[in-house]
Amino acid sequence: MFLRNTARLAALGLLSFILVACGGSSSSTSCASVNANCNDPVQSFNALGADGPMAFAIIELFRLSDYLLSPIGAPNLLDASARSDANGQALGLNISQSDGNGNPPGAGPFVLQVRVDAGTTLDTTTGSEPVIKAVRSIITAADFAARSDTTFFYATPLTTIGVDQAIALAGSTDTADVVNQMQAASTNVLQAFGFGLDPASDIFRLAPVLDPSTDGDLPTQSAVAQYRAAIETVAEIVAQVVASESVTATQIIDAVSADMSNDPNAYVGENPGNATVDALVTEVATVDTNYLSANGRFPSNDGSANIEELLDGELPNSAPLAGAINAAPQKADFDGDGSPNDADSDNYDPTSSADTDGDTIDDSVDNCPAVPNAGQENLDGDALGDACDNDADGDGVDGDGSGGPGADNNDLNAMVTTDAEPSTGGVDVPGDGVDDVGGTGLN
Numbered sequence: 001m002f003l004r005n006t007a008r009l010a011a012l013g014l015l016s017f018i019l020v021a022c023g024g025s026s027s028s029t030s031c032a033s034v035n036a037n038c039n040d041p042v043q044s045f046n047a048l049g050a051d052g053p054m055a056f057a058i059i060e061l062f063r064l065s066d067y068l069l070s071p072i073g074a075p076n077l078l079d080a081s082a083r084s085d086a087n088g089q090a091l092g093l094n095i096s097q098s099d100g101n102g103n104p105p106g107a108g109p110f111v112l113q114v115r116v117d118a119g120t121t122l123d124t125t126t127g128s129e130p131v132i133k134a135v136r137s138i139i140t141a142a143d144f145a146a147r148s149d150t151t152f153f154y155a156t157p158l159t160t161i162g163v164d165q166a167i168a169l170a171g172s173t174d175t176a177d178v179v180n181q182m183q184a185a186s187t188n189v190l191q192a193f194g195f196g197l198d199p200a201s202d203i204f205r206l207a208p209v210l211d212p213s214t215d216g217d218l219p220t221q222s223a224v225a226q227y228r229a230a231i232e233t234v235a236e237i238v239a240q241v242v243a244s245e246s247v248t249a250t251q252i253i254d255a256v257s258a259d260m261s262n263d264p265n266a267y268v269g270e271n272p273g274n275a276t277v278d279a280l281v282t283e284v285a286t287v288d289t290n291y292l293s294a295n296g297r298f299p300s301n302d303g304s305a306n307i308e309e310l311l312d313g314e315l316p317n318s319a320p321l322a323g324a325i326n327a328a329p330q331k332a333d334f335d336g337d338g339s340p341n342d343a344d345s346d347n348y349d350p351t352s353s354a355d356t357d358g359d360t361i362d363d364s365v366d367n368c369p370a371v372p373n374a375g376q377e378n379l380d381g382d383a384l385g386d387a388c389d390n391d392a393d394g395d396g397v398d399g400d401g402s403g404g405p406g407a408d409n410n411d412l413n414a415m416v417t418t419d420a421e422p423s424t425g426g427v428d429v430p431g432d433g434v435d436d437v438g439g440t441g442l443n
Helices: 002-021 064-069 141-145 157-170 175-180 182-193 218-245 249-262 275-284 307-311
Strands: 043-049 058-063 089-095 110-115 134-139 152-155
Touching (some): 058 089, 110 152, 134 157, 152 157, 157 182, 175 182, 182 218, 218 275, 218 307
Parallel strands (some): 043 152
Antiparallel strands (some): 110 134
8 A cells, every 4th residue: 555655756746747737737738939849648459460470579550641652761769679578579669749840649540560670670571671661551540549558450462452452442532532542452452462361351450369358258269260271371472482583572462453553353363464463473472372382471480380370379368279270371262253263264254253174265155164165065955065074976876985085086977867787796887977986986
């Protein structure tokens, strides 16, 4: 009790000192000539950047309005020393009460940026420097106002592309327009790089780690796991393209953002010609459930063999697992028609879906959906193409299939009269105008 009272008196003394410094307790404008925000409470928040979580990374915050006008020159609202800790978390970040130009920070929306401090920042998944050097996200004014002491704001490779998408969709420097496009931007990004995550998810609000908000919520934890799988997959895709194409991760992200922004459907790689984007699309085609292990991202730096193990107890405040949440990247489906790219007749047309036999003809119109028949040959004009029609000439007599399904080798004469010679053991007379059944001649 004594210590509590002593602390209270000390706090009161400090408050009195602050009030005197500002010229009194009743006026909110008495010290405004020195600092327009001297009476404002300190605003703080928590953040994490993920390419795996980025430890010892530089944390920056910009007004979205400033960022839209000058992405490079926007004033940072955080102290230059703001860094994430060894787990990638940045706790209790205090927003400056005025920026370098003496302007108040405002209430948002903000752009959160987490970037690599060369030689210092580590991707906790790999234990190496993150391949993607800067990740960004948008924090809306409503989300910032609703934050609590345990709320985290996240920036990931997907939100980085999402920021660019929202700006492109808005087509203006009006912050309200950009914020209004965030969900559409999220959907576009997940269509390209969700790798199994529901495109209706919100990448700007979904956590990539099991933070306290996910405690006891299995559906949310499952979504977190699939989101993390997508993040790790995008990071690995970028790493592979960096190695093969001699380009930087920043150049790759910029090229992808520009490609999606210039496409009317926000598809990535629909118009070949950009070598960087083409290389990325080629790498995306190799993604399957084993992709992270096949490329050495698993086992992770801490020995985790999969996403569930990676998330379990990853952070000091990680929520406990609510159940099985293991996730793995799924094959890409650029047009969202339900058919993965490698089984889709057109990866950029949602009205065409499966191409089971890989002959570039969509199953919905293919006369042999399970047998390649690229030319759609159909001698008798029925529903089956020659490649899968046992009676290709339509005379009612099936061939024996010795040349493969649909070859109808021994039934090339369009007659239905059956030659009795095979059944009697007699020698067939080639060209006698009578169809063989089971014989070896042509007719």
